[in-house]
Amino acid sequence: MNLKNGNYELSNGVNLLSLCEKYDCPLYVYDTAIMKRQYKRLTNAFKVKKLKINYACKALTNINVLRYFKQLGAGLDTVSIQEVQMGLKAGFAPDDIIFTPNCVSLEEIEQALGYGVKINIDNIEILEQFGHVHNEVPVCIRINPHILAGGSSKISVGHIDSKFGISIYQLPHVLRVVEATGLTVEGIHMHTGSDILDSEVFLRGAEILFNSAKDFKDLEYVDFGSGFKVPYKENDIATDIEDLGEKLTERFNNFCEEYGKDLTLMFEPGKFLVSESGVFMVNVNVVKQTTSMVIAGVDSGQNHLIRPMFYNAHHNIVNISNPEAKPRIYTVVGYICETDTFGINRKISEIREGDVLAFYNAGAYCFSMASNYNSRYRPAEVLVHEGKDYLIRKRETIEDLMRNQVEAGIFEEHVVNENK
Numbered sequence: 092m093n094l095k096n097g098n099y100e101l102s103n104g105v106n107l108l109s110l111c112e113k114y115d116c117p118l119y120v121y122d123t124a125i126m127k128r129q130y131k132r133l134t135n136a137f138k139v140k141k142l143k144i145n146y147a148c149k150a151l152t153n154i155n156v157l158r159y160f161k162q163l164g165a166g167l168d169t170v171s172i173q174e175v176q177m178g179l180k181a182g183f184a185p186d187d188i189i190f191t192p193n194c195v196s197l198e199e200i201e202q203a204l205g206y207g208v209k210i211n212i213d214n215i216e217i218l219e220q221f222g223h224v225h226n227e228v229p230v231c232i233r234i235n236p237h238i239l240a241g242g243s244s245k246i247s248v249g250h251i252d253s254k255f256g257i258s259i260y261q262l263p264h265v266l267r268v269v270e271a272t273g274l275t276v277e278g279i280h281m282h283t284g285s286d287i288l289d290s291e292v293f294l295r296g297a298e299i300l301f302n303s304a305k306d307f308k309d310l311e312y313v314d315f316g317s318g319f320k321v322p323y324k325e326n327d328i329a330t331d332i333e334d335l336g337e338k339l340t341e342r343f344n345n346f347c348e349e350y351g352k353d354l355t356l357m358f359e360p361g362k363f364l365v366s367e368s369g370v371f372m373v374n375v376n377v378v379k380q381t382t383s384m385v386i387a388g389v390d391s392g393q394n395h396l397i398r399p400m401f402y403n404a405h406h407n408i409v410n411i412s413n414p415e416a417k418p419r420i421y422t423v424v425g426y427i428c429e430t431d432t433f434g435i436n437r438k439i440s441e442i443r444e445g446d447v448l449a450f451y452n453a454g455a456y457c458f459s460m461a462s463n464y465n466s467r468y469r470p471a472e473v474l475v476h477e478g479k480d481y482l483i484r485k486r487e488t489i490e491d492l493m494r495n496q497v498e499a500g501i502f503e504e505h506v507v508n509e510n511k
């Protein structure tokens with residue numbers, strides 16, 4: 092999103108404020124040009140014979156976004172059977188979908204198996220049970236290399252007591268289970284968590300994975316998960332994908348030579364592909380002066396964008412209605428009956444009631460984590476593609492909130508007199 096001649100615009104000159112006028116706020120808008128840019132950065136960075144980027148769709152699950160990544164040539168990384176089903180609906184071939192759940196039942200894994208998708212198993216107990224009944228199905232194994240990554244303790248999944256993956260120290264046990272059950276291991280995987288800050292951490296994890304990979308004779312792919320960080324504010328640290336690409340490409344190509352086979356290098360990024368493509372726009376309801384600060388209260392809250400409250404995440408906020416006014420210092424808060432603060436002491440161009448504020452980096456883990464708390468509707472979503480805007484999700488209505496509620500008939504129904 093760029094400020095041009097006093098207006099905030101997406102690629103191809105699509106004006107953000109006019110989208111608000113057309114679709115109303117609160118509104119999520121995604122720009123496919125940014126998704127494509129990020130996808131190309133990955134495919135250009137890793138110069139290996141076989142590369143597969145599986146979009147981790149939990150970041151943003153709208154079916155149009157799934158279809159766009161399919162068109163770009165991506166596969167799909169899924170963490171629930173419902174995401175598998177959505178991927179199939181979006182038109183992905185089963186073989187282009189990998190199911191990487193955590194702590195799910197054997198039944199759910201068997202359901203995924205029924206769809207013919209790739210299976211990634213993340214604990215020895217399930218591996219053993221699976222191997223006893225389905226040893227004809229090749230699987231991928233999720234290894235936990237215990238490399239510390241992750242910008243917040245909630246998203247770091249590599250530490251020693253993490254619930255994710257099979258500990259690297261349990262590898263001998265894995266090999267025994269594989270041998271006893273006759274399972275074929277076609278893939279080996281690690282995902283150390285979101286927000287990898289430097290290539291070195293990643294490469295240390297990679298080294299551990301290569302080391303374990305040698306013990307499996309039937310590999311087709313090595314999956315390095317994700318955790319690529321994108322900038323959320325000016326001068327923010329971000330994963331230098333080009334630098335990582337250069338280093339890992341060389342190491343991976345060497346490994347393939349040692350292994351004696353051209354394996355597929357896989358990644359499963361979510362945030363990297365969609366975070367920067369998204370903008371979230373809200374209306375300012377109140378501008379309120381307290382004893383120590385000026386508060387801007389907006390028609391949204393933790394129900395629509397929970398990352399600031401849940402992860403302490405920083406999302407840049409700009410005033411797109413009054414972009415060239417004098418900046419002042421604001422605390423931006425939501426309308427939910429909780430302390431749902433979006434940002435403290437933010438320098439924002441003067442805010443008036445009725446102005447529209449826009450949040451940056453609203454593509455990943457924003458709409459997909461939205462809820463109906465306080466019985467509020469979830470926002471509409473719009474996709475901008477080659478200069479045109481498309482509504483890809485309707486704003487909810489009261490019917491959506493009531494849809495699955497059952498009037499059990501236990502208590503007397505209160506009849507509303509509509510003429511009153």
Ligand SMILES: *Cc1c(COP(=O)(O)O)cnc(C)c1O
Nearest residue numbers: 147191285317318359360361362
């Ligand atoms: C969430 C998740 C990802 C995507 O992580 P990002 O930080 O969004 O890139 C990849 N793989 C697995 C297994 C995940 O659970």
